[in-house]
Amino acid sequence: MVGRTNTTKKKVSTNWEYSAAPESTDHISLMSNYDLFIAGKFTKPKEGTYFNSINPANETNIAKVASAGKADVNKAVAAAKVAYENVWKKMDPSQRGKYIYRIARLIQERAREFAVIETLDCGKPIRESRDIDIPLAAAHFFYYAGWADKLDYAFPGRKTKPIGVAGQIIPWNFPLLMAAWKIAPALATGNTVVLKPAETTPLTALKLAEIIQDADLPPGVVNIVTGDGSTGEYLVNHSKVDKIAFTGSTEVGKSIIRALAGSSKKYTLELGGKAANIIFEDAPIDQAVEGIINSIFFNQGHVCCAGSRLYVQESVSKEIISKLKSRMENLILGDPLDKNTDIGAINSKTQLEKIQMYLDIGVDEGSTIYQSTCTIPKKGYWCAPTLFTDMSQSHRLVQEEIFGPVLVIQTFRTIDEVIAKANNTPYGLSGGVWTDKGSKIFKISKDIRAGVIWANTFNKFDPTSPFGGYKESGMGREGGLEGLLPYVNLY
Amino acid sequence: MTQSLHINKTYKLYIDGKFLRTESGRYIKWTDPKKNMPIINFCRGSRKDFRNAVVAARSAFKAWSGRSAYNRGQIFYRIAEMLEGRKEQFKSELILQGFTKKQSEKEVALSINRIVYYAGWADKYQQLFSRVNPVSSPYYNFSTPEPTGVVAVIAPDHSCLLGFLSVVVPAVVGGNTVVVLASESYPLCGITFAEVLHSSDVPGGVINIMSGRYNELIEQFSSHMDVNAIIYCAVDSGHASVVEKNTALNVKRAVNYADQNWINPDAQGPYHIMKSQEIKTSWHPIGY
Numbered sequence: 144m145v146g147r148t149n150t151t152k153k154k155v156s157t158n159w160e161y162s163a164a165p166e167s168t169d170h171i172s173l174m175s176n177y178d179l180f181i182a183g184k185f186t187k188p189k190e191g192t193y194f195n196s197i198n199p200a201n202e203t204n205i206a207k208v209a210s211a212g213k214a215d216v217n218k219a220v221a222a223a224k225v226a227y228e229n230v231w232k233k234m235d236p237s238q239r240g241k242y243i244y245r246i247a248r249l250i251q252e253r254a255r256e257f258a259v260i261e262t263l264d265c266g267k268p269i270r271e272s273r274d275i276d277i278p279l280a281a282a283h284f285f286y287y288a289g290w291a292d293k294l295d296y297a298f299p300g301r302k303t304k305p306i307g308v309a310g311q312i313i314p315w316n317f318p319l320l321m322a323a324w325k326i327a328p329a330l331a332t333g334n335t336v337v338l339k340p341a342e343t344t345p346l347t348a349l350k351l352a353e354i355i356q357d358a359d360l361p362p363g364v365v366n367i368v369t370g371d372g373s374t375g376e377y378l379v380n381h382s383k384v385d386k387i388a389f390t391g392s393t394e395v396g397k398s399i400i401r402a403l404a405g406s407s408k409k410y411t412l413e414l415g416g417k418a419a420n421i422i423f424e425d426a427p428i429d430q431a432v433e434g435i436i437n438s439i440f441f442n443q444g445h446v447c448c449a450g451s452r453l454y455v456q457e458s459v460s461k462e463i464i465s466k467l468k469s470r471m472e473n474l475i476l477g478d479p480l481d482k483n484t485d486i487g488a489i490n491s492k493t494q495l496e497k498i499q500m501y502l503d504i505g506v507d508e509g510s511t512i513y514q515s516t517c518t519i520p521k522k523g524y525w526c527a528p529t530l531f532t533d534m535s536q537s538h539r540l541v542q543e544e545i546f547g548p549v550l551v552i553q554t555f556r557t558i559d560e561v562i563a564k565a566n567n568t569p570y571g572l573s574g575g576v577w578t579d580k581g582s583k584i585f586k587i588s589k590d591i592r593a594g595v596i597w598a599n600t601f602n603k604f605d606p607t608s609p610f611g612g613y614k615e616s617g618m619g620r621e622g623g624l625e626g627l628l629p630y631v632n633l634y
Numbered sequence: 635m636t637q638s639l640h641i642n643k644t645y646k647l648y649i650d651g652k653f654l655r656t657e658s659g660r661y662i663k664w665t666d667p668k669k670n671m672p673i674i675n676f677c678r679g680s681r682k683d684f685r686n687a688v689v690a691a692r693s694a695f696k697a698w699s700g701r702s703a704y705n706r707g708q709i710f711y712r713i714a715e716m717l718e719g720r721k722e723q724f725k726s727e728l729i730l731q732g733f734t735k736k737q738s739e740k741e742v743a744l745s746i747n748r749i750v751y752y753a754g755w756a757d758k759y760q761q762l763f764s765r766v767n768p769v770s771s772p773y774y775n776f777s778t779p780e781p782t783g784v785v786a787v788i789a790p791d792h793s794c795l796l797g798f799l800s801v802v803v804p805a806v807v808g809g810n811t812v813v814v815l816a817s818e819s820y821p822l823c824g825i826t827f828a829e830v831l832h833s834s835d836v837p838g839g840v841i842n843i844m845s846g847r848y849n850e851l852i853e854q855f856s857s858h859m860d861v862n863a864i865i866y867c868a869v870d871s872g873h874a875s876v877v878e879k880n881t882a883l884n885v886k887r888a889v890n891y892a893d894q895n896w897i898n899p900d901a902q903g904p905y906h907i908m909k910s911q912e913i914k915t916s917w918h919p920i921g922y
Contacts, residue, residue: 282770299762301905393885400882405875414885569884588916592783596916605769609777609915614862615885623767623777625913633905 161475164482166269171256177208177345179215179369180352182222183362189214194371196345199266200479200488200523208345211368216337216377219366223308223335224383226363232305232333240291243330245358246351247284250323253354254278257347261319262479264346266488266524267442269480279604280323283622286606287327290627294332297624303631305333306409307385310378313348314391315341315490316445316546322348324621325388326365327606332630334386337366339378343491345369376402384408388629390447393544393570393615411619411629413447413611415544416572419565420450420601421555421587424458426577430599432466435550438575438601440474440528443487444548445494447616448573450601452541453530453552454561460554464532471515471528478520486517486548489524498526498547505531505540510551536567544570558583562590571613575601594620645821647677647845648828650690651838657682662845664821666730673730676821679846681854684813687842688860691784691811694839699781699809707756710807713834714749720830721746724795727822731794744897745796751902752803759808759904767915774918779911781809782887783862786855788848790867790896794820797896798827801865804906806841810863813842815855821845856880856888863887863910867894 176193178185188209195204211219231239250257257280258273267276294303309329313321322338329336340348352367368374372395379387379402386409389399393414403410420438422431438450455463479487489495506512514527530550534541540551555561565574574591576584576598588596594612597603604610609623619629646653658680666673677683698706717724721742728738764778785805790797794817805812816824828843844851852873856864857880864881868874868890881888889909894901 298905300903397882397885400885401879404878404882405871412885584918588914594912594914596914598916598918600773600917600919603769603771603773603917605767605771605775607767608769608775608917609767609913611913613782613912613914618885618887620913623915624765625777 161483163478165478166259166262166273166480166482168259168263168480171259173206173260173346175206177206177349177369179209179211179219180349180355180365180367181215181219182366183356183360185352186215186218188212194342196264196343198263199343199490200520202522205263206346208349208369211370211374213377216368216374216381219337219368220308220310220378220381220383222363223337223366226361227305227307227335230361231335231364236292236294236333239330239333240288242358242360243284243288243291243327246354246360247281247288249354249357250277250281250284250351254281257319257350259480260350261347262487265315265318265344265490266479268484268487269482270484271442276317276320279606280319283320283323283327283606287331287626290328291331294627294631297627298633301633303332303627304634306630306632307334308383309334309336309386309388309630310339310381310384311336311388312339312375312378312391313341315344316442316447318344319347319351321390322351325390328621328626329388329630330364332627334630335364337368337378337384339368339370339375342369342371379403386410386630389413396617409629412617413619413621414615414617415570416447416449416612416616417452417542417544417568417570418448418450418573418575418593419452419454419591420575421454421561421565421577422456422459422463423576423578423580423583424456425579426459427579427599428459428462428466431577432463432470434575434577434599434601435463435467436470436474439550440486440548441602443489443526445490445546446602448595448602450573450575451545451550452565453550454555454564455552457554457556464552467530468513471530474515474517474528476517476519476525476527486528489526489547492524494546495524495526498545498549501540501543501545501547501549502529505538508538508540510534510538510540536564542568558586562587566590566592569615572611572616573597645674645676645825645845647679647683648825648831648841648843649683649687650842651832653828656680657686662847668732674822676825676845679815679844679851681851683844683846684851684854685858687813687844688784688858690839690842691813692860694837695783695811698811698837698840701809703757703760706807706809707753709835710749710753710756710803713830713836714746714753716830716834717742717746717749723826724823727826728795731820731822741796745799748796748799748902749803752807752907755904755907756807759907762904763908763911772920774920775915777913777915779808779908780914782910782912783810784860785810785812785863785865785910786858786861787812787814788852788855788864788866789814789816789824790891790894791817791819791848791869793896795823795827798824800896800901800906801891802841805865805910808907808911810910811840813844815848815851816843816845818846818848852877853880856886857883859884861886863889865889865891865910868892
């Protein structure tokens with residue numbers, strides 16, 4: 144009995160915090176300086192300028208990266224052209240495929256290293272880079288590798304020809320994955336590539352260059368030029384580039400259309416979004432709440448297809464919003480390398496300032512803001528998960544893409560009303576619907592003018608599944624059989 | 635019996651299922667190339683006419699794209715029937731515009747064939763271009779084509795009937811609604827094709843037809859913010875540049891058929907339908 148008394152007297156801890164569970168970084172190899180990857184070799188930039196790639200979670204420099212000027216871009220395009228004419232377009236497609244399989248395998252083998260570097264460079268939680276970004280990047284190479292010698296079956300009644308040199312410009316939200324989305328279909332169809340990674344997240348693309356060397360890919364088939372927007376402009380305007388593939392903001396996408404007007408260059412664009420996520424009263428509420436969290440807070444909301452506009456049927460809006468707030472309180476914001484972290488760092492200072500500007504606009508326009516009460520680390524760029532209520536269609540936060548962990552909530556009564564509201568946007572990338580009724584799912588997915596519709600789920604991706612927008616969210620598809628089309632001429 | 639005096643036809647725009655004069659009150663005098671006689675006063679359609687036509691096309695879009703594929707096919711077959719019945723009219727219009735008898739016979743026969751050809755595609759291209767995607771997670775995932783929306787069409791200048799139909803029909807069979815600018819050099823068959831449509835069960839607003847000045851209207855056709863795509867045949871790269879710059883305003887899809895020969899076999903096919911289609915992918919969980 145004595146022992147029992149002792150037990151009840153022992154003070155029970157009320158601290159339910161998770162212990163730190165950081166992913167180790169001792170196994171990664173990073174150089175302090177990265178040059179441009181041109182014609183199979185790391186090459187110094189002509190003007191000799193470098194910029195820092197920093198870790199947005201603690202503002203430390205990770206590595207210096209070369210800034211490609213016009214002469215460097217010219218050199219990369221020339222290398223791609225030579226590789227295209229002399230090697231890649233002539234190669235037996237089955238051998239081309241085998242090179243791409245090699246890349247897929249090498250990414251799989253070094254997946255953890257890539258995940259850690261991705262997290263260091265862009266601030267996303269290791270859980271996401273480890274379980275989503277890197278495995279999906281490998282899967283994309285694996286999927287398109289198999290297409291290389293099967294293109295005659297892809298387009299009934301037509302055969303395919305490669306286009307030539309593809310200039311590819313990718314964003315900072317999924318750096319390696321976007322590189323894979325761009326490079327894999329281009330190579331499979333016989334094109335060569337000059338890739339321009341985002342200025343703030345160039346490292347995994349440069350690590351991919353190492354893999355491309357290890358895979359013994361013929362020199363010049365893939366070239367990687369790092370730099371800021373001006374590097375991208377040189378690429379877009381280069382007369383020997385036959386095709387431009389761009390993922391990024393609608394604003395830059397429009398400037399690319401203008402730059403290419405009157406040229407014979409083909410282009411595909413994957414631009415911004417402002418997706419509606421629609422919750423009906425007959426939805427499985429708890430699953431829907433989890434789905435809303437995933438739709439907007441995945442990757443700190445740095446997702447073009449994020450479900451940034453929430454439409455909740457009036458009868459369940461109180462319940463949903465209250466559950467949403469309590470779920471938000473349980474999101475762990477902090478060290479992206481910690482395996483328990485849900486919300487990582489905002490990718491850059493510029494992006495954080497943009498998000499903060501929108502938070503101010505939301506408050507100024509009279510909406511009600513709610514932010515989870517998490518502790519914000521002292522260094523680095525952070526934004527607490529945020530939601531806004533008391534919104535109407537005309538609010539700027541409802542109309543404009545924020546690209547951060549900011550959800551705007553409106554309610555609705557009828558299905559026709561919510562379809563009208565959901566479509567009342569210049570964007571059309573994605574949409575979500577939560578209901579227990581199959582016929583309602585099909586009604587919504589038919590009437591929402593967007594390229595991807597998730598029913599009772601959100602933010603799912605797969606190499607076999609085409610992705611891309613309607614209206615101002617872009618043109619062309621990436622992924623799946625449709626993803627071959629931007630890289631071929633049919634005859 | 636005295637000889638009956640010929641009655642001249644008044645040529646109008648065709649907007650929202652109605653034959654209308656241009657709101658601008660302007661006209662283009664068109665001269666018979668052989669006799670050098672003024673024979674027709676066409677409407678010189680205005681920017682305002684175009685905007686009205688876009689409103690009509692937008693209003694008609696939901697119902698038209700919601701029609702069953704079978705029904706759209708039936709309507710296009712009906713259009714072919716009506717054109718067959720009016721063969722002589724279109725032949726004589728072609729001859730009036732300077733074509734030989736033989737050329738005009740060929741043009742009309744190919745035109746009827748083209749409509750029948752696409753009528754048959756109405757419920758088949760979706761099967762050819764839809765797929766179930768084998769995603770590696772427990773979801774049922776499929777992709778299907780859907781119409782882009784309202785399409786502005788500038789019909790080919792030198793193929794006033796066959797070319798006109800070759801750009802309009804695939805877009806509309808695919809569920810889009812269109813506003814078409816008929817050939818400026820040979821306006822007759824494009825503008826009178828409205829008479830065929832009017833007796834063919836095509837709902838008003840689905841196909842709107844204008845006549846007018848290419849140079850004047852190209853700006854409006856390519857820059858309108860409620861037009862989702864433009865199909866045109868650039869006269870030169872300068873025109874292509876103007877159109878493509880304007881498409882940046884709302885990321886309009888642009889299809890340029892500058893070098894297309896409308897008699898060639900590659901002038902028809904399901905890939906022409908797909909030029910004004912979007913691919914939509916849906917994800918559904920598999921579970922209980």
